[in-house]
Amino acid sequence: MTFKTDIEIAREAQKKPIQEIGAKLDIPNEHLLPYGHDKAKVGQDFIKSLEGRPDGKLILVTAINPTPAGEGKTTTTVGLGDGLNRIGKKAAICIREASLGPNFGMKGGAAGGGLSQVVPMEEMNLHFTGDMHAITSAHNLLSAMIDNHIYWGNELGIDQRRVVWRRVLDMNDRALRDTVVSLGGVANGFPRQTGFDITVASEVMAILCLANDLEDLQNRLGDIVVAYTRDRAPITCRDIKADGAMTVLLKDAMQPNLVQTLENNPAFVHGGPFANIAHGCNSVIATRTALKLADYVVTEAGFGADLGAEKFFDIKCRKAGLKPSAAVVVATVRAMKMNGGVAKVDLGAENVEAVQKGCPNLGRHIANVKSFGVPVVVAINHFHSDTEAEVEAVKAYVAEQGAEAILCRHWAEGSAGITELANKVVEMADSGVANFSPIYPDEMGLFEKIETIAKRIYHADEALADKSVRAQLKAWEDAGYGNLPVCMAKTQYSFSTDPNLRGAPTGHSVPVREVRLSAGAGFIVAICGEIMTMPGLPRHPAAETIRLDDDGLIEGLF
Known part of the structure; x- marks a missing residue:
């Protein structure tokens, strides 16, 4: 059986002018800032005019822990948005922008797949409207101004050993993890050790995704702690006087991007923090705008629910005052079999026993999402090799967990293959049973927040941290940062910090290697295990097979 590739399907899309897509949400043409014919930014003035309108219902799409077998979370997000429109609802989707790092690495793009995609696929997965470049430039402007301040006399008394602001690049490049800058003598400044993170791990990215407007953006940028003096006093971006210029660089990037699905339904694609090393959600401004314009808004949180959904609930919803009405956990029969011990090459053969053995991973995610007070339904993203017995095994297991699993064929059939899930989501969202609450209060101590996530979400016995890490957290509490939520940087492949430990492990510990203060974004980052921020x-x-063909068309993106 042969299938068209995602890029081949996307290239055949019957796209409509972006003004027609905006009209579906009653966005006047004059408030759309077109980037070509098929994408546009939504103007800030129009967004401000929406204040006071009632919000639609917010639906989160999350997933089990990712496996090489594939889960299709973004594909399901897009399919569900199309499905809601198909059953007569006014719906929009909100997803993140793609990073060039995974595009040219092994994860691929972030536009969905099959007949449930957002287009233009090539532009979205490459330079799009330039938001990633703007964030990279703003971040590195601050880096340059810090070193420049030190070079010209260091009036603020920055301790060069305590500059905590690293540089960023939107590419996977392990050679840049640890670097030394300012080599080459007096003219080049004072040498110091530093390094690079990937752009999607930048605090500037997190700030753009959590800021309410341009004024809030500049205030948050100003609050970034970039270094410390010899007596440990913090130096901020505002002290360096970089916040104004950074805001100028981010002015256009702050405006949400509007594009369309293959079925010509509206999609906001804005912001792109990774979920394993950042908070994994699209921008607050895009989500809020969509909620004012549509009756149902489908959004996603990156990777499995242990990372993306937890951060969506505990960081994004807490900070933005959002109250989700329902959640969808995406799973596949193939992934259940991998969690049950089947090798990827053997996934095509029926193995009900392995499906049943792998289901506890799904069960834990269902229970975790329910613990936030949000009703859950499971979407079984269908693959052609799935057998009826395997699908029924998943449905039976989910029923035992007090939820329902629905088989979805949106990858192959588009919205027609996901109407059952769309109707179920509407039923759940309209029922009013959601009683959302984060799993820890603001006033809880920082290490206790880490422990709460480790024990309640990861089902670990304990969180481990050196004395120096605990002392740093205590110092931040004393400095007034104790009420911030925690952003866990952890492998996406397991509930534990061991990427090879699949299923629903217990009896493990969560070692916290390092903590970082993101004062502008408004959270503490806890780096666990061997996770890398670059x-x-x-x-x-994937870059080895990405090329232009003889007709000048892109091949190899996925």
């Missing part, structure tokens, strides 16, 4: 490329990166 990923590397695999042995055979």
